Amino acid sequence: MPDFKTSPGTRDILAPHSARWRAFQEVFAKTVESAGYNYIIPPMFEDLDVFLRLGEATEVVTKEMYDFHDKGGRHVALRPEQTASVCRAFVEHRPVTPWKVWYSGPNFRYEKPQQGRYRQFDQVGIEALGVDDAFLDAEVIALASMFYSALGLNHVELSINTLGDGGDREAYSNLLAKYFSKHESSLTAESKATLTRNPLRVLDSKREPDQEIIAGAPAIRESISKQSADHFAAVLSALDALNISYKINDRLVRGLDYYRRTTFEFVSTALDAAHTAIGGGGRYDGLVEALGGPATSGIGFALGLDRTLLACDAEGVFAAPQTDVDVFVVDTVDGTHAHDLCHQLRANGFSADRAYDLRSIKAQMKSADRSGARVALIIGSDEVANSTIMLRPMGSGEQYVVSRKDIFNELKKVLK
RNA sequence: GUGGGCGUAGCUCAGUUGGUUAGAGCGCCAGGUUGUGGUCCUGGAGGCCGGGGGUUCGAGACCCCUCGUCCACCCCA
Structure with missing residues (x-):
């Protein structure tokens, strides 16, 4: 605990x-x-x-x-x-x-x-x-x-x-006080207490025994x-x-x-x-x-x-709005590529998150899934060597290679 | 403020008339799969059983107190 x-x-x-x-x-x-x-x-x-x-x-x-x-x-x-x-x-x-x-x-x-x-x-x-x-x-x-x-x-x-x-309200309050006092013996203990504090509020009682007396109480419109x-x-x-x-x-x-x-x-x-x-x-x-x-x-x-x-x-209305990021960057090399790319993505109007501590690709993909991002961008040694990025739309089971310099345009298409 | 129900793992909950090292599902971590999540399999971590006192050889279980929470009253949004 x-x-x-x-x-x-x-x-x-x-x-x-x-x-x-x-x-x-x-x-x-x-x-x-x-x-x-x-x-x-x-x-x-x-x-x-x-x-x-x-x-x-x-x-x-x-x-x-x-x-x-x-x-x-x-x-x-x-x-x-x-x-x-x-x-x-x-x-x-x-x-x-x-x-x-x-x-x-x-x-x-x-x-x-x-x-x-x-x-x-x-x-x-x-x-x-x-x-x-x-x-x-x-x-x-x-x-x-x-x-x-x-x-x-x-x-x-x-x-x-x-x-x-103000005057009407006070007059009505007095009228009610008089009425309820007359029937005080039939009121619940709680309502009796309320009566001394604020007679108007006796009308608000939800207790069953009070209902009949409340029903017979004078209405405000008579003293307005x-x-x-x-x-x-x-x-x-x-x-x-x-x-x-x-x-x-x-x-x-x-x-x-x-x-x-x-x-x-x-x-x-x-x-x-x-x-x-x-x-x-x-x-x-x-x-x-x-x-x-x-x-x-x-x-x-x-x-x-x-x-x-x-x-x-x-x-069943007004559900919580989505706040998931657009993109999750997976970097299995050393973390610096995710570091740079996330920063550039954010600066270019995309929301992006990443994994830390250089975990296994499997673990990072799991984080990507959990993040709710619609796209995972995967950077491994092949991608670094070729200046490319693996783009994987989550949920599709497919992925493809995109040139590093085309990534923003490609994302715009995929995320629209 | 008054009355009642309930407090066991991160979450939802089991736990027999009191009896050894407290369980499940989900979640989490790792592996199966040296470049891949969402399905599956295997393993692991994680508990002063809300807290304190008492009864007992022995308490998660019983009693008292206390704190928290939920429900009703009160009050109000």
Whole structure:
């Protein structure tokens, strides 16, 4: 057994999976950059206070933060998500609005790991600040939907809800608190605990005994302002205009405290594990203000890399891309010919690998096979004497002699 | 944080009611084939049986603790 392993909830992403991750990020970048979103790279840690603004009923902040004191005595925390950082960056740099950015990178939450849930986990996402227009809500959702399609996913469902503005949300929360308190004796112990922290989140309970009471709970739409209701209706009709199907779920309450008005979630119906939510987002109109900036509306989403890739596995789509080299050079003379030729191949736009330690031709051919290269170039004493190279297309069982000076042209033909 | 399953070779896993030097398949290395991989044959390397303590003449197996991992809850991506 090795002396060291990765820390709990972390892991090494090795090939070929690592290539898939990179491809995932590239597909995402292409999708959102087509809509004018610019790449932002916020730091991975911030002053703890930045994240505390996410709200004291947000467990991500209260229970799961990776925080520590640095050598300068600052109390900092690894980011549990990136929306807060983006809003902090907005306040710090005051860019012209609308400010549309996208990000990709790891977040950290101190949780008990299980499938689809890690302590270091990657998300990609977008944030758009400074615009209140319902068309923006629909654009943001449409981009997520486009991205899923680009990956090849077909079994992703969109749930959508509105939580009303800040005042509506609070009024609704109080209403729910009253309702659930009345039925407290029938609730599970877990839900009772949730009730004292954040009544909205009781709606999220998956426990069977709670379901009946949740079903009878008042819906947000009964206590929502006209303005919020109009906004929501506008978002829905903008989605309809793009033929994006959705399910209105008036029990959809998301875990982060800052959500206002439009909230949405993407669920993979191809997954049957506990974690079928592969992405989610919504409006967070008060967050910039909470971070000391001007009142600024904002909306965005975050998609989990792992869970989305699990969904891809379940649907059998988006395989890892090929990263094999074009050519494998076998040198049975002394290794210098492979050394020179590989270098020249790479300089001329071919990818090339070789064997080391002057092993037997058999061993080198085995390495060539394993490398996945489409062509083996073999150099032995005959080839050196005649300034030629033996070119062997792997898998063909055939090979032929090529003059050393013609090798690049010949490879271009063979590899095209 | 709570509950349960599982930790044996690089990987996937056998290992009988506790009984000598712990096995298989795959992978890896070498040879069969002094210039040839992907098939085949032969051989080889590689294990503090997750760690610590205990029971026993004797523990990979049983007990306790601990760490890791998986699953569910919680929470969320």
